[in-house]
Amino acid sequence: MFEIGNSLREARFRQQLEFGELEQATKIRSRYLRALEEESFDTLPAQTYVKGFLRTYADYLGLDGQLYVDEYNSRFGAGEEEHREPVVARRTSSVRPQHRRLENGGVLFALAGIGALFALVIAAWKFSDNGTPRIPNLPGTTPTSTPAAPTQTKKVAQPLKFHLYLKATHGNSWMNVRGWSSNGRPRFTGTLELGQPGMPFSARQLWINFGNPGNLSIVLNGKLVTGITSSGSYIVTRRGITPAA
Numbered sequence: 001m002f003e004i005g006n007s008l009r010e011a012r013f014r015q016q017l018e019f020g021e022l023e024q025a026t027k028i029r030s031r032y033l034r035a036l037e038e039e040s041f042d043t044l045p046a047q048t049y050v051k052g053f054l055r056t057y058a059d060y061l062g063l064d065g066q067l068y069v070d071e072y073n074s075r076f077g078a079g080e081e082e083h084r085e086p087v088v089a090r091r092t093s094s095v096r097p098q099h100r101r102l103e104n105g106g107v108l109f110a111l112a113g114i115g116a117l118f119a120l121v122i123a124a125w126k127f128s129d130n131g132t133p134r135i136p137n138l139p140g141t142t143p144t145s146t147p148a149a150p151t152q153t154k155k156v157a158q159p160l161k162f163h164l165y166l167k168a169t170h171g172n173s174w175m176n177v178r179g180w181s182s183n184g185r186p187r188f189t190g191t192l193e194l195g196q197p198g199m200p201f202s203a204r205q206l207w208i209n210f211g212n213p214g215n216l217s218i219v220l221n222g223k224l225v226t227g228i229t230s231s232g233s234y235i236v237t238r239r240g241i242t243p244a245a
Contacts, residue, residue, distance in 0.1 A: 004054070004068055005039040011061040012037075015165055015219045017198070025200045026060050028053050041076060050076075060200070062163045062222030162238040164206065165219040167198030174211030181207050182233065182244070192216065206236040207244060 012022070019030035026033070032053055035043045044050050054072055055065035166175070174191045178184040184207060192199060194215070210216075214229040218241070225241055228234065233244035 002071065003039075004071055005037045007063070008057060008061065008068075009037045011063055011222050014224070015061065015222065016167065016169075016217065017061075017165070021197045022057075022060070024197070026056050028056060033057060041072075047076070060163060060202075062220070160238050161202055161204055162221050162236070164201040164203070164236055165198050165217075166192060166201070167217045167219075168192045168194045168196060168215055169217040170194070171212065171215035173213060173215040175213075176209040177201065178207045179203060180205045182209075204237075207233065208236060209233045 019033055022028070022033055023030045032044055032049075035041070036050075036053060036057055041047075041050050044053065051069050051072060054068045057065075058068045059065040172191050172193045176189045177187040179187055180203075187201060187203075187206070188199065191211075198217075210228070210231050210233075212231060216228075218225040218228055220236070220241065221238065228241055234241050235244050
């Protein structure tokens, strides 16, 4: 068991994030984000919103959103079941005995038909011409060959997404951000100026050309990254930031 609100607040403080920036990035109102940190869950519209907001907020901070939802369910989820009305299947008592007898007769007839079909299959299996078991064609069907086993395709594991947060804390810095490589889809090109709100990115891999990275605070999955001071091109993955080849 851990404190949901305090861990969210500590992660936000480490990244020097303000509620205004988080509201713009997560699309969750500031008062709801503040309620999550204070564990004032009763001020949110419903438990469904609480779980969705918890997962989104925690994931954005680089935390495990599902872990926070599981912790919430273990502490507060029981009440949700208590307020639900039990659903009881009601049977009508107006069924006439005659209808019940017809239903029972239909069941017996169906069971007899299944038994006869099963006996026919066993007989064909035992008395085939060449001693090889075979199953006769049933009425209304055509002979078919044994279908080939489906070819199993191997799924290529995709790299996990990461959360990157860049903010100019010591001065301006020009940068060019693209998805995956230098030829990837443009994500941002321009100057991140001192005093501007930080820029969040969520991706599996990014290529970034920094003009002056020493002026930036770089946070990857909730952890401050140090040592990126030289201008040039870098590859960002969930494991870290390395110079591009």
